[in-house]
Amino acid sequence: MTTLPSHVTLVDVGPRDGLQNEKQPVATEHKARLVSMLQDAGLKEIEVTSFVSPKWVPQMADNEAVMAAIERRAGIRYAVLTPNMKGLEAALPTQPDEIVVFAAASEAFSQKNINCSIAESIERFAPVVAAAHAAGIKVRGALSCAVGCPYQGDVSPDEVERVVQLMKEIGVDHMGVADTIGVGTPRRIQAAMERALKHYPLHEVSGHFHDTYGQALSNIYACLELGIHRFDASVAGLGGCPYAKGATGNVATEDIVFMLNGLGIETGIDIDKLVDAGAFISNELGRQPVSRVGRALLAKRAG
Numbered sequence: 440m441t442t443l444p445s446h447v448t449l450v451d452v453g454p455r456d457g458l459q460n461e462k463q464p465v466a467t468e469h470k471a472r473l474v475s476m477l478q479d480a481g482l483k484e485i486e487v488t489s490f491v492s493p494k495w496v497p498q499m500a501d502n503e504a505v506m507a508a509i510e511r512r513a514g515i516r517y518a519v520l521t522p523n524m525k526g527l528e529a530a531l532p533t534q535p536d537e538i539v540v541f542a543a544a545s546e547a548f549s550q551k552n553i554n555c556s557i558a559e560s561i562e563r564f565a566p567v568v569a570a571a572h573a574a575g576i577k578v579r580g581a582l583s584c585a586v587g588c589p590y591q592g593d594v595s596p597d598e599v600e601r602v603v604q605l606m607k608e609i610g611v612d613h614m615g616v617a618d619t620i621g622v623g624t625p626r627r628i629q630a631a632m633e634r635a636l637k638h639y640p641l642h643e644v645s646g647h648f649h650d651t652y653g654q655a656l657s658n659i660y661a662c663l664e665l666g667i668h669r670f671d672a673s674v675a676g677l678g679g680c681p682y683a684k685g686a687t688g689n690v691a692t693e694d695i696v697f698m699l700n701g702l703g704i705e706t707g708i709d710i711d712k713l714v715d716a717g718a719f720i721s722n723e724l725g726r727q728p729v730s731r732v733g734r735a736l737l738a739k740r741a742g
């Protein structure tokens with residue numbers, strides 16, 4: 440039997456990836472409260488907001504206000520997305536611990552999401568990476584559409600590796616491999632992850648799986664088999680990408696924690712408090728949590 444990692448780090452991307460696609464306004468104070476409740480639940484890494492164009496993603500327009508409103512705690516890392524120098528310059532005064540530059544393995548998605556080719560995106564990211572490093576900030580790379588693209592269709596491991604290498608060359612510290620539209624299945628995900636692992640050490644590779652086709656937990660298990668021990672997740676299964684129509688939210692943090700608890704893999708997360716955070720934000724959005732585990736545990740509580 441394969442030995443699985445004994446500890447997994449989860450990065451809750453709910454406040455950013457989870458909320459970016461919401462059409463209804465979400466109050467800054469509710470975003471900050473969500474961050475606070477995730478901290479209470481034991482999350483040590485939280486993706487808080489993005490410094491992107493408010494015309495492209497209006498829900499993230501309050502980025503500075505959210506960063507000012509969060510209650511920072513020692514030992515917790517707060518990440519933000521910065522697609523270009525304008526984004527980084529706006530983000531730096533808000534003191535993120537990590538910034539995320541986001542590229543795509545498919546040309547079509549790169550154009551739709553960040554309005555430039557893959558090559559142009561790398562040119563834009565290079566000074567962002569250099570400036571972040573000069574400020575002592577770690578840079579995570581997110582690679583969208585690592586198995587499938589809503590515009591192009593299938594994406595090959597070669598296409599993934601090409602962009603991983605480009606990101607590595609400009610000094611990106613960590614590679615997050617994303618199945619943006621949730622079409623990946625375990626072997627295809629492993630093939631994509633293996634290309635990232637050719638260029639980055641195990642602890643600098645993570646998975647980011649949307650659960651559109653219900654494959655995310657299987658894909659995470661397939662990553663655990665490779666020794667990968669870091670994943671993005673979104674409390675209550677919030678979210679979707681505005682430029683990936685039909686894609687649902689990230690795998691729910693509650694669902695991964697439940698699976699990892701069952702496997703005896705430590706996360707440091709209190710699932711009951713996590714369910715509270717999911718219930719809080721879902722209530723603010725006027726809906727039930729998407730997380731099956733969240734719903735089941737809430738129903739159990741209600742008796």
Ligand SMILES: CC(C)(COP(=O)([O-])OP(=O)([O-])OC[C@H]1O[C@@H](n2cnc3c(N)ncnc32)[C@H](O)[C@@H]1OP(=O)([O-])[O-])[C@@H](O)C(=O)NCCC(=O)NCCSC(=O)C[C@@](C)(O)CC(=O)[O-]
Pocket residue numbers: 456459489490491492493495496520522523525526527541552553554555581582583584617618619647649679680681682
């Ligand atoms: C990248 C840009 C800005 C290029 O957008 P552009 O229009 O090509 O940029 P530009 O440089 O030509 O500037 C046009 C206007 O945008 C402004 N602008 C330019 N940059 C910024 C900035 N940083 N912050 C605020 N404003 C900005 C700039 O000042 C100007 O304003 P104007 O003069 O017209 O008033 C745009 O395409 C954009 O904002 N895209 C956002 C896409 C996005 O946020 N997508 C969702 C996040 S990625 C994701 O969810 C996937 C991920 C990471 O989760 C993994 C996965 O699942 O795949």
